[in-house]
Amino acid sequence: MDAHVTLRVDGEERSLTVDTRTSLLDALRDRLGVTSPKKGCDHGQCGSCTVLLDGRRVVSCLALTVSHDGAEVTTAAGLPGPDGRLHPLQQAFWDHDAFQCGYCTPGQICSAAGMLEEADAGRPSHATADLDPAARTPLTDDEIRERMSGNICRCGAYVNIVAAIREVGDVSEVTER
Amino acid sequence: MTETEQPPPLAAHAVGVPTRRLDGPAKVSGTAPYAWEHRLPEPVYVHAVQAGIARGRIVRVDTAAAEAVDGVLTVLSHRTAPRLADTSDHELAILQGPEVGFRGQIVGAVLAETPEAARYAASLVRFAYEEEPHHTELRDDSPDTYTPAKVNPSFPSDTEQGDPEAALKEAACTIDATYRTPMQFNNPMEPHTTVAIWEEGDPEDPSASPLLTLYDSTQGSHTVRTTLAPVLGLGAERVRVISPHVGGGFGSKGMPHAHDVLACLAAKVLRGRPAKLALTRQQLFSLAGHRTPTVQRVRLGAEPGGQLTAISHEVLEHTSRVKEFAEQSAVATRMMYASPNRRTSHRLAALDVPVPSWMRAPGETPGMYAAEVAMDELAEALGLDPIELRKRNDPTQEPETGKPWSSRHLVECLTTGARRFGWDQRTAPGARREGEWLVGLGVASSTYPGYAMPGSEVEIVHRGSSRYTVRIGAADLGTGTWTVLSQIAADGLGVAAEDVRMEIGDTAYPMATVAGGSSGVSSWGSSLLNAVRAFRDQYGDEPEAGARVRAGYPENPARERYAVHSFGAHFAEARVNAVTGEVRVPRMLGVFSAGRIINPLLARSQFIGGMTMGLSMALHEEGVFDHTTGHVVNQDLADYHVPVCADIGDIEAAWLDEEDFVSNPMGSRGIGEIGIVGSPSAVVNAVYNATGIRVRELPLTPDKLLGE
Numbered sequence: 001m002d003a004h005v006t007l008r009v010d011g012e013e014r015s016l017t018v019d020t021r022t023s024l025l026d027a028l029r030d031r032l033g034v035t036s037p038k039k040g041c042d043h044g045q046c047g048s049c050t051v052l053l054d055g056r057r058v059v060s061c062l063a064l065t066v067s068h069d070g071a072e073v074t075t076a077a078g079l080p081g082p083d084g085r086l087h088p089l090q091q092a093f094w095d096h097d098a099f100q101c102g103y104c105t106p107g108q109i110c111s112a113a114g115m116l117e118e119a120d121a122g123r124p125s126h127a128t129a130d131l132d133p134a135a136r137t138p139l140t141d142d143e144i145r146e147r148m149s150g151n152i153c154r155c156g157a158y159v160n161i162v163a164a165i166r167e168v169g170d171v172s173e174v175t176e177r
Numbered sequence: 178m179t180e181t182e183q184p185p186p187l188a189a190h191a192v193g194v195p196t197r198r199l200d201g202p203a204k205v206s207g208t209a210p211y212a213w214e215h216r217l218p219e220p221v222y223v224h225a226v227q228a229g230i231a232r233g234r235i236v237r238v239d240t241a242a243a244e245a246v247d248g249v250l251t252v253l254s255h256r257t258a259p260r261l262a263d264t265s266d267h268e269l270a271i272l273q274g275p276e277v278g279f280r281g282q283i284v285g286a287v288l289a290e291t292p293e294a295a296r297y298a299a300s301l302v303r304f305a306y307e308e309e310p311h312h313t314e315l316r317d318d319s320p321d322t323y324t325p326a327k328v329n330p331s332f333p334s335d336t337e338q339g340d341p342e343a344a345l346k347e348a349a350c351t352i353d354a355t356y357r358t359p360m361q362f363n364n365p366m367e368p369h370t371t372v373a374i375w376e377e378g379d380p381e382d383p384s385a386s387p388l389l390t391l392y393d394s395t396q397g398s399h400t401v402r403t404t405l406a407p408v409l410g411l412g413a414e415r416v417r418v419i420s421p422h423v424g425g426g427f428g429s430k431g432m433p434h435a436h437d438v439l440a441c442l443a444a445k446v447l448r449g450r451p452a453k454l455a456l457t458r459q460q461l462f463s464l465a466g467h468r469t470p471t472v473q474r475v476r477l478g479a480e481p482g483g484q485l486t487a488i489s490h491e492v493l494e495h496t497s498r499v500k501e502f503a504e505q506s507a508v509a510t511r512m513m514y515a516s517p518n519r520r521t522s523h524r525l526a527a528l529d530v531p532v533p534s535w536m537r538a539p540g541e542t543p544g545m546y547a548a549e550v551a552m553d554e555l556a557e558a559l560g561l562d563p564i565e566l567r568k569r570n571d572p573t574q575e576p577e578t579g580k581p582w583s584s585r586h587l588v589e590c591l592t593t594g595a596r597r598f599g600w601d602q603r604t605a606p607g608a609r610r611e612g613e614w615l616v617g618l619g620v621a622s623s624t625y626p627g628y629a630m631p632g633s634e635v636e637i638v639h640r641g642s643s644r645y646t647v648r649i650g651a652a653d654l655g656t657g658t659w660t661v662l663s664q665i666a667a668d669g670l671g672v673a674a675e676d677v678r679m680e681i682g683d684t685a686y687p688m689a690t691v692a693g694g695s696s697g698v699s700s701w702g703s704s705l706l707n708a709v710r711a712f713r714d715q716y717g718d719e720p721e722a723g724a725r726v727r728a729g730y731p732e733n734p735a736r737e738r739y740a741v742h743s744f745g746a747h748f749a750e751a752r753v754n755a756v757t758g759e760v761r762v763p764r765m766l767g768v769f770s771a772g773r774i775i776n777p778l779l780a781r782s783q784f785i786g787g788m789t790m791g792l793s794m795a796l797h798e799e800g801v802f803d804h805t806t807g808h809v810v811n812q813d814l815a816d817y818h819v820p821v822c823a824d825i826g827d828i829e830a831a832w833l834d835e836e837d838f839v840s841n842p843m844g845s846r847g848i849g850e851i852g853i854v855g856s857p858s859a860v861v862n863a864v865y866n867a868t869g870i871r872v873r874e875l876p877l878t879p880d881k882l883l884g885e
Contacts, residue, residue, distance in 0.1 A: 021293045030292060035214040036207025038424070040366045041458040045814040048366055076207040090205035094197055097782045101655030102204030103366040103424030109205060127823075142823075149821040152814060154366050154425050155655050156789025157782060158825040 005069040009034055010078025024063035025049045028075065036077035036106045040152070047151030050107035050114075051075050057114025059150075076106030079113065089113055092164035100155035108151045112165050115147045119169075139169040183733045184706040184842045191667040191674045192843065195778035199659045199679070200422065209422045212370040212394040213455055220372075221250060223443045223454040224295035225436065226285035226302045227463065228277040231311035231807025232529045235275040235284060239303040243287055248294035251446060252302060253286040259445050261438070262410025268500040268532045269408055271435045272442060277306065278499040279531050280807040281463025283435050288443050288452065311529040314804045315470050315495040317355075319526040322493065328505035328523050329539055330694075336511055336577060339518030341476075344487035348478025352555045356475065356547035357874040360800030360809065361468040362461065362817060363536050365654075367424020369465050370394045370455040371437045373444035386411060389441060391418045396430045396652045397691030398684045404433050409441055421682035423654035427790070428535030429465045430654065431693040436464055462812035466534025467800065469494040469504050473547040477555050478518075483569045485516040490548060496525045497532040504533065505540030509624055509854075510548050512740065515572035529807060535693060537790060538850035541625055542857075546794070546875070549621035549858035554871065557606075563620050563862070564591045564600065575740035583739040583839035584846075586770035587622055590746035590833065594620070594768040597831065598748040607869035614761075615753045617867025623745035623855035627772065627837065627846035628696035631730040634687035635701070635708040637670075641722030644676045647708075648686040651701045656692060656849055657779035658701075664775060665702045665843060669709035687727060695743075695847030698775065700730065703841045707731040735839045743846045745769040747788070747856045751863035758879030762792055762860055763826040772837040772846035780848050784830035787852020792828075793820045794853070795860035799876050818876075 006015045009032060016031050025042075028034040028051070037060055040048030044062040051060045052074040060073075079087035086094065089109050099105040119125075122133035127146035130137065137143065144165050145158070153161065203209035228235075240252040251257070258272035271283045285302050289295035324334050345351055372392040378385035389411060395401050398418035406413040423430060436456050443452035456464055471494050478487035490510040496502050507521035536542070556563035568588050574581055594600070603618040610616070636648040647666045653659050659679055667674040680686055690700045708728035716724045750764040767788050774780045797818035800809045811817045830852070836844030857875065864882070865871050872881045 019291060019293045021297075022291075026292060029213070033216060035210070038207070038211070038367070039213075039455070040368070041814050043458065043813060043815070045458075046366065076205065080206065086202060086205065090202075093205050094201040097198065097778050099204055099655070100657075100782055100786060101366065101423065101425040102200070102209060103211065105204050106207030145822040145825070149823040152366065152819060152821060154364055154427070154790075154819060155782075156786035156793075156820075156825075158789065158820070158822045159785050159828050160782060161822065 003066045005065055007068065008072045010075055018065045020066050022065045023061050024065050024068060025060040027065040028060065034075055034077065036075040038103050038107060040104065047111060048104045048107040050111045050151065052110055052114055057111050076109045079109065088168045092167045096160045096164040098160040098164040099157050104151060104153045108153065108161060111148060111151045116169060119143065119147065141166060183731045184710050186838045186844060187665070187668055187706060187842050189668060191664040192775050194664065196660055196664060196674065196776055197778065198657060199663060211367055211422050211424050212372060212392045212420065213453065215372065215392045217372065217451040220451045220453045221288050221290065221447050222292040222295040223440060223452050224287050224299040225283050225439055225456070225460060226287065226299050227460065228280055228282040228284045229304065230277055230306045230308050231280040231313060233277050233306045233308040235277065235304050236307050237305035242301040243298040246294055246298040246301065248290040249298045250288045250290065253288070253442065253446070254284065258442050261408050263407045266408065266500065268435055269433065269438050271438055279463065279497060279529055281531055283439055283464065286439055286443060288447065311807050313528050313530050313802060313807045315472065315493065315526055315528065317472055322524040322526045325501060325503040325523060325525050328503040328508065332505050332508050335522040337520045338577065341487045341489045341518040341520040344518035345476055345478045345489065348486050349481045350479045350555065350558050352477040352551050352558060354475055354551055354554060354873055356473045356550060358471045358543045358546060359875060360470050360802060361536060361794065361798045362800055363427040363429035363466065364461065364814065364817065364819060365425030365427060365429060367394055368456045368458055368461055369430065369434065369436055371440035372451055372453045373440040374449065374451045375441065375444035375447065376449055386415050389416045393418050393420050393437065394423050394430055395420050396423065396426045396654055396693055397689070398650050398652065398682060399688050400691045401433045401437065402684050405437060405441065408438060418684045419682065420652060423652055426654045427537040428539065428693060431535045431691050434465055458814060459812045462800065462809045463531040466532060466536065468536040468539065468543065469496065469533045471506055471543045473506060475547050475551040477551055479555055479559060483559050483561050483566045485514055485570050487518040488514065488516045489520045491522045493524050495528050495530060495533065497530050498527045500532045502533045504543065506544035509541045509544050511577045512575050512742065513548065513622070513624060514570040515576055519576065537787065538625060538854050541850070541854040545623065545854050546857045549855050550861050550873065553862040553865065564595055567591060567622055578740060580738065580740040583741045584770065584835060584837045585744060586833055586835065587744040590744055590768040590770050594746040594748050594766055598766045600748065603866060606866050613755050615755055615867040617751050617863045617865065619749045619751065619859045619861065619863025619866055621747045621855040621858035621862060623747055623851050625695055625743050625851040625854055627699065627741035627743055627840045628694040629699035629703060629841055630690040630696050633689045633700050633704040634727055634729045635705045636687050636725060636727045637708050637712050639720045639722060639724040643672050645670055645672065646678045646680060647705065648680040649701055649705070650684050650686045650689040651681045651697060652692040653681060654692055656697060656783065657776060658697060660779060661698055661775050662701060662705060665705055669706045695849040695851070698845060699841045699847050702843045704728065704730045706842045739839045741840050741846065743769065743771040743851050745851050745855065747859035749859040749863040751860060751867045753864055753867045753882060758882040760796055760864060760877060765792065765828045765856065767830045767852060767856065769830065769832045769851060770835060771832060771848050771851060772835060772840055773844035774832055775843060775845055781830050783848050784852040785828050787850060788828050788830065788856045789820060789825055791853040791856025792860055794875060795857035796876055
């Protein structure tokens with residue numbers, strides 16, 4: 001069975017007819033040619049397919065396209081500014097060599113972008129000691145590690161991933177004050 | 178000097194600079210194309226169907242329900258698939274007959290207009306089997322074990338020096354322990370993918386045979402071509418393999434596997450339409466190779482002062498009845514420590530299991546795990562510091578061959594690491610407790626051969642104004658090939674790295690040997706500098722635009738006279754929860770002697786990545802095989818555990834400042850694998866120091882600590 005949906009992908013409106021079984025990941029990669037999100041497991045276990053769906057990080061392999069008609073989808077390819085400048089997270093991942101093969105990287109970066117918003121909104125994690133949303137939890141390395149644990153990197157770049165996110169997290173905290 | 182001799186040592190300018198990855202902006206945006214992602218018109222999606230038994234014959238195939246699915250073009254089985262020209266490699270010779278050699282073997286495929294239709298229809302293909310009894314379990318007393326003719330890649334299976342049995346009997350102190358490692362799986366993040374296009378030749382022109390183009394996730398595009406062309410009955414020049422970016426491999430993409438052949442067979446049927454095949458994560462566990470389980474008996478004999486008098490390392494492993502792979506687990510024991518009496522041996526049990534293959538430092542990784550834990554046990558038995566024990570057994574020349582070392586700085590790695598890590602804080606086993614947590618420190622040595630392979634060629638083209646294009650079919654699977662080769666080329670040509678355009682990952686470029694055995698940069702870089710010399714010989718210092726040259730691997734007879742190996746020292750801190758048995762590793766340090774480091778930024782990542790995989794081997798990874806059904810039951814990333822971000826603390830890598838021009842003109846020795854070798858032992862030894870409990874069977878899960 002097919003269904004017609006419209007998505008806004010990386011700022012561009014895209015209409016397509018899809019099989020109702022089609023995951024958002026396959027719709028992006030195979031129907032729309034947006035291959036920035038990667039397929040690592042197709043089961044929501046690795047995080048390589050992470051995109052921002054209406055601003056929140058999701059594993060797009062577990063999202064059905066037909067459930068998201070009208071949604072705004074941002075992939076890592078859509079994170080650079082209109083002038084082509086890399087998003088601060090992308091720049092930090094590059095500077096810190098926070099990847100090797102690069103296959104998990106677009107998902108890591110979308111996940112980090114979503115994660116920083118969540119932390120900024122006061123949403124706690126397993127590593128958060130004080131659950132009072134008013135208590136501004138500092139973005140410690142343990143917080144980053146816990147909140148980024150939905151994204152597997154088999155090359156083992158976690159040390160550098162934490163360093164990259166720490167740098168951007170520090171900057172965003174400073175600019176907010 | 179002739180062109181076949183080794184070029185002179187490279188003066189470093191761009192080399193040694195921590196240059197960021199050239200492919201960085203594309204990787205962080207996700208726009209660097211991996212095998213699946215090349216834009217091709219009218220693709221057809223291929224989904225593999227796997228055998229549901231471990232051994233037997235297919236007696237009936239029912240494809241009617243699958244063929245009735247909307248969008249299905251055809252279903253392949255051994256009855257309908259095109260014939261292969263060469264079926265001597267039984268891993269690759271799929272769909273040629275009814276025999277089933279292991280559960281999960283490719284026995285069919287659905288070709289459809291959409292991935293959904295292909296996958297659904299694949300679930301509807303029915304096979305009836307004549308099942309035979311199967312054997313999949315490696316036991317200490319496995320019947321019918323045999324001695325392989327050689328172990329990977331071409332080492333003798335057994336070696337012996339002196340009289341180890343007599344020396345063990347006479348030794349003042351002995352260790353006799355058996356260590357076990359489970360089946361492990363490479364699990365690169367990019368599942369193995371092949372997209373194949375088979376264009377028929379011109380029927381009017383008998384000289385124009387079919388042309389096959391593959392977009393493949395591989396560590397060696399030329400390896401794929403030379404392996405598959407005869408299987409398919411094509412001349413190698415009629416096969417092109419394109420692979421500019423590879424999403425990890427760790428050995429599992431070092432050679433084509435059965436799925437490559439399936440994509441080619443599908444493409445042949447499709448006559449020009451691209452056949453797209455990506456294995457699912459689950460399928461990787463039976464189709465992309467694995468590390469064999471090992472049972473390793475290590476016996477050490479020593480004098481009271483710690484001098485080793487006997488070393489015996491006997492290894493039992495499995496292989497597949499379908500194709501032999503003999504992991505060389507005891508080979509590092511032949512060169513690691515001095516001892517007048519030594520024995521190493523490898524025995525295999527051929528089972529009805531998927532085909533084992535290369536996984537990061539095959540041989541050294543499981544073998545050094547056992548040997549370096551045994552050394553820790555010996556140090557404990559002697560009452561010696563484990564670093565001191567290793568110092569006292571550091572050989573002045575390679576023990577089995579008597580060759581001089583090109584460079585052996587293991588002791589310096591150990592002492593440098595000890596200082597940096599705070600080794601003097603180490604206490605007696607079980608003596609340090611912080612609340613619920615028992616804390617310990619562990620050390621282990623590392624080693625890996627400095628391989629280089631002949632066969633690579635490089636083309637250099639002067640584009641004008643001292644800008645160059647450098648071409649070689651080499652692979653970058655996260656190893657930094659794009660960046661590092663441009664640094665070497667820049668220094669060779671005497672230009673800035675920005676003035677070199679690399680073109681890699683395609684058989685349209687000159688032949689490159691496989692990115693395996695940590696040999697890539699040594700092999701390709703040597704050929705590159707040989708091409709630089711040929712270019713200068715031919716064109717001088719002021720070449721015209723368009724000047725080009727092509728040259729191959731220089732002979733390096735010095736390598737034959739020396740033993741060329743890298744070394745390292747791993748340190749780990751383990752914290753073990755006394756109540757739950759949970760193990761955490763807050764700190765690891767590796768100090769390496771690996772020749773000149775061509776790019777410190779990328780090298781550090783490689784070392785740390787290897788150490789992370791070693792920590793993973795120590796604590797997490799285990800393929801759980803169900804011997805009733807004959808397959809790995811935890812075949813996904815939720816159940817086959819690899820570390821996530823929260824599992825990894827502070828891992829640091831450092832290296833000695835050195836150059837090894839025996840190894841190659843860059844002075845380097847290869848760094849892709851040494852990080853994993855020995856790091857599991859450092860963790861296991863740290864857990865012993867924390868708890869006083871010696872675990873010899875990996876992975877080191879909490880249940881193995883709580884029972885004691």
